[in-house]
Amino acid sequence: MSQYQENATVTHVEQFTATNYRLTLDCPAVAGSARPGQFVMIRTGRGKDPLLRRPFSIHQTSRDGTIQIYFKVVGRGTDILAHVKKQETLSIFGPLGRGYRLNTGTPSVIVGGGLGIAPLLFLVQENCRVKKDCTEDLIVLGARERIEIEPLLDDFRPFGIRIMTATDDGSLGHHGFALGILESMQLPSGCTVYGCGPEPMLAGLSSFCASRGLPCQVSVESVMACGMGACLGCSRPDSKGNYTHVCLNGPVYNAEDLQWKM
Ligand SMILES: Cc1cc2nc3c(=O)[nH]c(=O)nc-3n(C[C@H](O)[C@H](O)[C@H](O)COP(=O)(O)OP(=O)(O)OC[C@H]3O[C@@H](n4cnc5c(N)ncnc54)[C@H](O)[C@@H]3O)c2cc1C
Ligand code: FES
Structure with a gap:
Protein backbone atom coordinates (compact mmCIF):
# COMPACT_ATOMS: atom_id res chain seq x y z
CA MET A 1 0.00 0.00 0.00
CA SER A 2 1.31 3.46 -0.92
CA GLN A 3 2.43 5.96 1.66
CA TYR A 4 3.07 9.62 1.12
CA GLN A 5 4.77 12.51 2.84
CA GLU A 6 2.84 15.70 2.20
CA ASN A 7 2.97 19.27 3.38
CA ALA A 8 -0.67 19.57 4.26
CA CYS A 27 -3.38 16.31 1.56
CA PRO A 28 -4.84 14.69 -1.58
CA ALA A 29 -2.39 11.78 -1.83
CA VAL A 30 -2.95 10.61 1.74
CA ALA A 31 -6.70 11.24 1.53
CA GLY A 32 -6.96 9.29 -1.70
CA SER A 33 -5.36 6.11 -0.38
CA ALA A 34 -6.50 6.05 3.26
CA ARG A 35 -8.65 3.26 4.70
CA PRO A 36 -10.71 3.45 7.91
CA GLY A 37 -8.62 2.66 10.99
CA GLN A 38 -5.34 3.81 9.44
CA PHE A 39 -3.34 6.65 10.92
CA VAL A 40 -0.89 9.43 9.97
CA MET A 41 2.31 10.60 11.64
CA ILE A 42 2.41 14.38 11.97
CA ARG A 43 5.40 16.60 12.61
CA THR A 44 3.99 18.99 15.16
CA GLY A 45 7.00 21.28 15.71
CA ARG A 46 8.97 23.32 13.20
CA GLY A 47 12.37 22.45 14.70
CA LYS A 48 13.52 19.62 16.96
CA ASP A 49 10.94 20.14 19.70
CA PRO A 50 9.31 17.70 19.67
CA LEU A 51 11.68 15.71 17.52
CA LEU A 52 9.37 12.83 16.69
CA ARG A 53 6.19 12.84 14.66
CA ARG A 54 2.99 12.04 16.57
CA PRO A 55 0.42 9.41 15.45
CA PHE A 56 -3.24 10.34 14.83
CA SER A 57 -6.11 8.30 13.47
CA ILE A 58 -7.69 9.48 10.25
CA HIS A 59 -11.02 10.81 11.49
CA GLN A 60 -12.61 11.45 8.13
CA THR A 61 -11.63 11.82 4.48
CA SER A 62 -13.28 13.85 1.78
CA ARG A 63 -13.36 13.70 -2.01
CA ASP A 64 -11.94 17.22 -2.05
CA GLY A 65 -8.60 15.72 -0.94
CA THR A 66 -8.76 16.55 2.74
CA ILE A 67 -8.51 14.45 5.86
CA GLN A 68 -9.47 15.36 9.40
CA ILE A 69 -7.82 14.49 12.68
CA TYR A 70 -9.66 14.77 16.00
CA PHE A 71 -7.37 15.02 19.02
CA LYS A 72 -6.98 15.85 22.67
CA VAL A 73 -4.20 18.00 24.08
CA VAL A 74 -2.12 15.79 26.39
CA GLY A 75 1.43 17.11 25.96
CA ARG A 76 3.84 19.24 23.97
CA GLY A 77 3.03 17.97 20.45
CA THR A 78 -0.74 18.13 20.76
CA ASP A 79 -0.49 21.54 22.41
CA ILE A 80 1.40 22.85 19.38
CA LEU A 81 -1.23 21.34 17.07
CA ALA A 82 -3.98 23.04 19.06
CA HIS A 83 -2.41 26.38 18.21
CA VAL A 84 -1.97 25.94 14.45
CA LYS A 85 -3.82 28.42 12.29
CA LYS A 86 -5.67 28.12 9.01
CA GLN A 87 -3.29 28.18 6.00
CA GLU A 88 -0.30 26.92 8.02
CA THR A 89 1.24 23.69 6.76
CA LEU A 90 2.01 20.47 8.61
CA SER A 91 4.24 17.66 7.39
CA ILE A 92 2.23 14.45 7.45
CA PHE A 93 3.21 10.90 6.59
CA GLY A 94 0.77 8.14 5.83
CA PRO A 95 -1.59 6.46 5.59
CA LEU A 96 -0.03 3.89 7.93
CA GLY A 97 -0.96 0.63 9.56
CA ARG A 98 -3.70 -1.91 9.00
CA GLY A 99 -7.21 -0.56 9.31
CA TYR A 100 -10.59 -2.17 9.90
CA ARG A 101 -11.51 -5.02 7.58
CA LEU A 102 -15.10 -4.26 6.71
CA ASN A 103 -17.46 -7.18 6.94
CA THR A 104 -20.24 -5.65 4.88
CA GLY A 105 -22.27 -8.88 4.71
CA THR A 106 -23.24 -8.60 8.38
CA PRO A 107 -24.80 -5.86 10.55
CA SER A 108 -22.17 -3.60 12.12
CA VAL A 109 -22.03 -2.61 15.76
CA ILE A 110 -19.45 0.14 16.26
CA VAL A 111 -18.34 1.22 19.72
CA GLY A 112 -16.19 4.23 20.59
CA GLY A 113 -15.04 5.60 23.92
CA GLY A 114 -13.49 9.04 24.49
CA LEU A 115 -10.94 9.95 21.83
CA GLY A 116 -11.50 6.45 20.47
CA ILE A 117 -14.37 8.02 18.56
CA ALA A 118 -11.73 9.58 16.27
CA PRO A 119 -11.37 6.81 13.64
CA LEU A 120 -15.02 5.77 13.77
CA LEU A 121 -16.46 8.54 11.63
CA PHE A 122 -14.34 7.31 8.70
CA LEU A 123 -15.40 3.74 9.48
CA VAL A 124 -19.10 4.70 9.44
CA GLN A 125 -18.57 6.73 6.28
CA GLU A 126 -17.05 3.75 4.44
CA ASN A 127 -19.35 1.13 5.99
CA CYS A 128 -22.43 3.04 4.88
CA ARG A 129 -21.03 3.92 1.46
CA VAL A 130 -20.34 0.27 0.64
CA LYS A 131 -23.54 -1.09 2.16
CA LYS A 132 -25.67 1.73 0.72
CA ASP A 133 -28.17 1.16 3.55
CA CYS A 134 -26.82 1.04 7.09
CA THR A 135 -30.06 1.58 8.99
CA GLU A 136 -29.62 -1.88 10.59
CA ASP A 137 -26.22 -0.86 11.96
CA LEU A 138 -25.51 0.75 15.30
CA ILE A 139 -22.87 3.07 16.68
CA VAL A 140 -22.47 3.61 20.43
CA LEU A 141 -20.50 6.69 21.41
CA GLY A 142 -19.25 6.94 24.99
CA ALA A 143 -17.44 9.75 26.79
CA ARG A 144 -17.09 11.35 30.18
CA GLU A 145 -19.57 14.14 29.45
CA ARG A 146 -22.01 15.46 26.87
CA ILE A 147 -19.69 18.08 25.39
CA GLU A 148 -17.24 15.40 24.25
CA ILE A 149 -19.86 13.75 22.01
CA GLU A 150 -22.45 16.35 21.06
CA PRO A 151 -20.40 18.40 18.56
CA LEU A 152 -19.71 15.23 16.54
CA LEU A 153 -23.27 13.94 16.30
CA ASP A 154 -24.20 16.00 13.25
CA ASP A 155 -21.34 14.34 11.35
CA PHE A 156 -22.64 10.85 12.10
CA ARG A 157 -26.35 11.55 11.46
CA PRO A 158 -26.38 11.88 7.64
CA PHE A 159 -25.32 8.23 7.20
CA GLY A 160 -28.57 6.87 8.63
CA ILE A 161 -26.83 4.61 11.14
CA ARG A 162 -28.60 4.22 14.51
CA ILE A 163 -26.72 6.25 17.13
CA MET A 164 -26.72 5.65 20.88
CA THR A 165 -24.73 7.61 23.46
CA ALA A 166 -23.39 7.01 26.95
CA THR A 167 -21.74 9.42 29.37
CA ASP A 168 -20.04 8.80 32.70
CA ASP A 169 -21.94 11.73 34.27
CA GLY A 170 -25.30 10.97 32.62
CA SER A 171 -25.39 14.31 30.79
CA LEU A 172 -26.18 12.60 27.46
CA GLY A 173 -27.81 9.23 26.79
CA HIS A 174 -27.15 6.20 28.99
CA HIS A 175 -25.62 7.01 32.39
CA GLY A 176 -22.53 4.79 32.38
CA PHE A 177 -20.18 3.16 29.91
CA ALA A 178 -20.78 2.47 26.22
CA LEU A 179 -20.33 -1.23 26.93
CA GLY A 180 -23.24 -1.00 29.41
CA ILE A 181 -25.52 -0.24 26.45
CA LEU A 182 -24.40 -3.35 24.58
CA GLU A 183 -24.87 -5.49 27.69
CA SER A 184 -28.43 -4.28 28.14
CA MET A 185 -29.71 -4.80 24.61
CA GLN A 186 -30.26 -7.42 21.97
CA LEU A 187 -27.63 -6.92 19.29
CA PRO A 188 -28.47 -7.54 15.61
CA SER A 189 -28.07 -11.24 14.90
CA GLY A 190 -24.68 -12.23 13.44
CA CYS A 191 -23.24 -8.75 13.78
CA THR A 192 -19.57 -7.78 13.52
CA VAL A 193 -18.33 -5.52 16.31
CA TYR A 194 -15.75 -2.76 15.75
CA GLY A 195 -14.25 -0.79 18.63
CA CYS A 196 -11.83 1.95 19.55
CA GLY A 197 -11.25 3.51 22.94
CA PRO A 198 -9.34 3.25 26.19
CA GLU A 199 -7.62 -0.06 26.89
CA PRO A 200 -10.02 -1.14 29.70
CA MET A 201 -13.01 -0.53 27.42
CA LEU A 202 -11.43 -2.60 24.65
CA ALA A 203 -10.56 -5.38 27.10
CA GLY A 204 -14.20 -5.42 28.24
CA LEU A 205 -15.46 -5.36 24.66
CA SER A 206 -13.16 -8.20 23.72
CA SER A 207 -14.45 -10.32 26.59
CA PHE A 208 -18.09 -9.39 25.84
CA CYS A 209 -17.73 -10.42 22.19
CA ALA A 210 -15.82 -13.63 23.01
CA SER A 211 -18.56 -14.71 25.41
CA ARG A 212 -21.20 -14.23 22.68
CA GLY A 213 -19.15 -15.61 19.79
CA LEU A 214 -19.17 -12.28 17.95
CA PRO A 215 -16.26 -11.29 15.68
CA CYS A 216 -14.64 -8.17 17.06
CA GLN A 217 -12.01 -5.82 15.63
CA VAL A 218 -10.39 -3.20 17.83
CA SER A 219 -8.02 -0.33 17.22
CA VAL A 220 -5.37 -0.06 19.94
CA GLU A 221 -2.86 2.62 20.86
CA SER A 222 0.78 2.36 21.68
CA VAL A 223 3.54 4.89 22.11
CA ASP A 238 -0.34 -10.92 21.35
CA SER A 239 -2.53 -13.83 22.42
CA LYS A 240 0.22 -16.38 21.61
CA GLY A 241 2.75 -14.66 23.88
CA ASN A 242 4.71 -13.15 20.99
CA TYR A 243 5.17 -9.44 20.39
CA THR A 244 3.29 -7.58 17.69
CA HIS A 245 4.18 -4.15 16.34
CA VAL A 246 1.15 -1.96 16.50
CA CYS A 247 2.33 0.40 13.74
CA LEU A 248 2.74 -2.41 11.20
CA ASN A 249 0.41 -5.22 12.27
CA GLY A 250 -2.18 -2.88 13.78
CA PRO A 251 -3.50 -0.59 15.00
CA VAL A 252 -6.60 -2.66 14.19
CA TYR A 253 -6.56 -6.29 15.34
CA ASN A 254 -9.03 -9.09 15.81
CA ALA A 255 -9.63 -8.69 19.54
CA GLU A 256 -8.95 -12.41 20.12
CA ASP A 257 -5.43 -12.03 18.70
CA LEU A 258 -4.28 -9.71 21.51
CA GLN A 259 -3.49 -10.28 25.17
CA TRP A 260 -5.74 -8.28 27.51
CA LYS A 261 -5.24 -7.24 31.12
CA MET A 262 -8.58 -7.55 32.91
C1 LIG B 1 -2.29 4.63 16.04
C2 LIG B 1 -2.57 5.79 16.98
C3 LIG B 1 -3.62 6.64 16.70
C4 LIG B 1 -3.89 7.72 17.57
N1 LIG B 1 -4.95 8.52 17.27
C5 LIG B 1 -5.22 9.57 18.08
C6 LIG B 1 -6.31 10.43 17.77
O1 LIG B 1 -7.02 10.26 16.77
N2 LIG B 1 -6.55 11.47 18.61
C7 LIG B 1 -5.76 11.69 19.73
O2 LIG B 1 -6.03 12.65 20.48
N3 LIG B 1 -4.73 10.88 20.03
C8 LIG B 1 -4.44 9.84 19.23
N4 LIG B 1 -3.38 9.03 19.54
C9 LIG B 1 -2.55 9.37 20.71
C10 LIG B 1 -1.60 10.50 20.32
O3 LIG B 1 -0.65 10.01 19.38
C11 LIG B 1 -0.88 11.02 21.57
O4 LIG B 1 -1.83 11.64 22.40
C12 LIG B 1 0.18 12.04 21.15
O5 LIG B 1 1.24 11.38 20.49
C13 LIG B 1 0.71 12.76 22.37
O6 LIG B 1 1.72 13.65 21.94
P1 LIG B 1 2.16 14.86 22.86
O7 LIG B 1 3.46 15.36 22.33
O8 LIG B 1 1.05 15.86 22.97
O9 LIG B 1 2.30 14.22 24.28
P2 LIG B 1 3.64 13.66 24.95
O10 LIG B 1 4.33 14.81 25.57
O11 LIG B 1 4.40 12.79 24.00
O12 LIG B 1 2.99 12.74 26.06
C14 LIG B 1 2.06 13.28 26.99
C15 LIG B 1 1.42 12.12 27.75
O13 LIG B 1 0.64 11.30 26.86
C16 LIG B 1 1.10 9.95 26.92
N5 LIG B 1 1.03 9.39 25.56
C17 LIG B 1 1.75 9.76 24.49
N6 LIG B 1 1.43 9.01 23.42
C18 LIG B 1 0.49 8.15 23.83
C19 LIG B 1 -0.24 7.11 23.21
N7 LIG B 1 -0.08 6.78 21.94
N8 LIG B 1 -1.13 6.46 23.96
C20 LIG B 1 -1.33 6.75 25.23
N9 LIG B 1 -0.68 7.71 25.88
C21 LIG B 1 0.23 8.39 25.20
C22 LIG B 1 2.52 10.02 27.43
O14 LIG B 1 2.89 8.82 28.09
C23 LIG B 1 2.45 11.17 28.39
O15 LIG B 1 1.94 10.78 29.64
C24 LIG B 1 -3.08 7.94 18.71
C25 LIG B 1 -2.02 7.08 18.99
C26 LIG B 1 -1.78 6.01 18.14
C27 LIG B 1 -0.65 5.08 18.44
S1 FES C 1 6.54 2.83 16.12
FE1 FES C 1 8.54 2.28 15.53
S2 FES C 1 8.30 0.15 15.15
FE2 FES C 1 6.28 0.78 15.55
Missing part, protein backbone atom coordinates in the same frame (compact mmCIF):
# COMPACT_ATOMS: atom_id res chain seq x y z
CA THR A 9 -2.33 22.96 4.41
CA VAL A 10 -4.62 23.42 7.39
CA THR A 11 -7.98 24.44 5.92
CA HIS A 12 -10.16 24.38 9.03
CA VAL A 13 -9.59 24.48 12.79
CA GLU A 14 -12.38 23.56 15.23
CA GLN A 15 -12.25 23.58 19.01
CA PHE A 16 -14.94 21.45 20.70
CA THR A 17 -13.90 21.51 24.37
CA ALA A 18 -11.08 23.04 26.40
CA THR A 19 -8.83 20.20 25.18
CA ASN A 20 -10.46 18.61 22.10
CA TYR A 21 -9.75 19.92 18.61
CA ARG A 22 -10.33 18.94 15.01
CA LEU A 23 -8.13 19.93 12.09
CA THR A 24 -8.91 19.62 8.40
CA LEU A 25 -5.79 19.06 6.31
CA ASP A 26 -5.45 19.35 2.56
CA MET A 224 5.11 5.26 18.66
CA ALA A 225 8.42 6.77 17.64
CA CYS A 226 8.64 5.94 13.93
CA GLY A 227 5.25 4.54 12.87
CA MET A 228 6.85 2.29 10.24
CA GLY A 229 8.46 -0.70 11.90
CA ALA A 230 11.96 0.70 12.47
CA CYS A 231 12.16 1.43 16.20
CA LEU A 232 10.19 -1.47 17.74
CA GLY A 233 8.85 0.96 20.35
CA CYS A 234 5.21 0.13 19.74
CA SER A 235 5.29 -3.58 20.55
CA ARG A 236 2.68 -5.29 22.71
CA PRO A 237 2.01 -8.94 23.55
